[in-house]
Amino acid sequence: MGNCSSDRPGSVSLKAKGRVRPQSVTVGGSVSGSPPPPPFPPRSRPVPRPGTTSTTTANVTAPPPVRGTEEPVVEGKEENENENEMNKSAQVLLREIAERMRRRQEEEDQREQDNDDDDEEEEEEEEEEEEEEEATHNNKRSIQEIAAGHRLLNTPLKRSIFRCVAGSDDSADCLHQIAMLGLKAEQEKDAVLVLLHCVMHEQVYNGFYLNVLRNLMGKHRRWRYTVMFTVWDRWAGINDGKLRISECINISIVFGSLVKIGKASVTALKGVRWDKSMNPPLTMCMKIQFIVLCLINSTGLSEMFSQLAKSVDLETLRTTLQKWLNVTFLTDVPARVSFIAQFLSFLLPPLGTDLDLPQGATKEAIVKLVGVRLQKIHDALEQVINYD
Numbered sequence: 001m002g003n004c005s006s007d008r009p010g011s012v013s014l015k016a017k018g019r020v021r022p023q024s025v026t027v028g029g030s031v032s033g034s035p036p037p038p039p040f041p042p043r044s045r046p047v048p049r050p051g052t053t054s055t056t057t058a059n060v061t062a063p064p065p066v067r068g069t070e071e072p073v074v075e076g077k078e079e080n081e082n083e084n085e086m087n088k089s090a091q092v093l094l095r096e097i098a099e100r101m102r103r104r105q106e107e108e109d110q111r112e113q114d115n116d117d118d119d120e121e122e123e124e125e126e127e128e129e130e131e132e133e134e135a136t137h138n139n140k141r142s143i144q145e146i147a148a149g150h151r152l153l154n155t156p157l158k159r160s161i162f163r164c165v166a167g168s169d170d171s172a173d174c175l176h177q178i179a180m181l182g183l184k185a186e187q188e189k190d191a192v193l194v195l196l197h198c199v200m201h202e203q204v205y206n207g208f209y210l211n212v213l214r215n216l217m218g219k220h221r222r223w224r225y226t227v228m229f230t231v232w233d234r235w236a237g238i239n240d241g242k243l244r245i246s247e248c249i250n251i252s253i254v255f256g257s258l259v260k261i262g263k264a265s266v267t268a269l270k271g272v273r274w275d276k277s278m279n280p281p282l283t284m285c286m287k288i289q290f291i292v293l294c295l296i297n298s299t300g301l302s303e304m305f306s307q308l309a310k311s312v313d314l315e316t317l318r319t320t321l322q323k324w325l326n327v328t329f330l331t332d333v334p335a336r337v338s339f340i341a342q343f344l345s346f347l348l349p350p351l352g353t354d355l356d357l358p359q360g361a362t363k364e365a366i367v368k369l370v371g372v373r374l375q376k377i378h379d380a381l382e383q384v385i386n387y388d
Contacts, residue, residue: 205350232271
């Protein structure tokens, strides 16, 4: 029993001379300094019988898989797919954030641009207002200078009326400004005088003054008499000085238009002396006046002048006017044709739509037509009425 070996394979117990020899450290199941033990024989794997199941399969380990034939790990694939989805979601979110930031930046830029545009518009409006104020100031100053340069505008009231006429936008505005002056009956003549003075000093005829006069004459009957008396004064003033052709044409068109629309009557011609004392400027003015009456009236000329024969007070006007027409227009036909043709180019443009002529009439036809109408006026004045 003294020298007995261990039942466990791979270990040896040694005793000598009553002393136990220390065991050496085993490395890999062997004692150092001694030969390695023989290997255990391999266990044979029991072969199951056909139709039966081996009870020892649980203790048998499966052989390692051959490299390259491993099945893919499902869990790792799912993790990759989840990671990809998260990346895609993050990218979409980043794109949305970037789009929002871009839109916000565009809105801010647009807002700044709008603010800049508003500032520019405000600056432009301020500049326009300053220019308008400066123009208004200069206009007022120029109107005052013009008024000071006309001898006729020699009173504060006439200068105020002139500022209303020259500074108005249209005829309605002019009427409103004149009404705001609160003129008395005796001051209305100054308003008409200023209007006629302005229309005569226009280089080209301006229908603005005719509209103002027509509206004033339509307000009250006394305005009609005021206009007629003022026209007489203007005709009488022609004898005292020279007259430009533009002045003669302008006042002739105004009076002829007032006669055509029924605001004035040819009886106003009694304010002119139809005799040899008529000076050349007034003669030229009256010749243009009759040409204007013939151009804008195709019918009614005979009735218009025949009324001069219906009153005893107008008998002198009728006879003197008849003689003047005969000498000035009817006796010397070539001179009449030459005079009418000379002034047609000045009269036709300003008369415009007031002309009462055949459509497409030539200059020669118009000259001939004016001569025919002058003859009608002369024939109407030849009528003799028994006043008893």
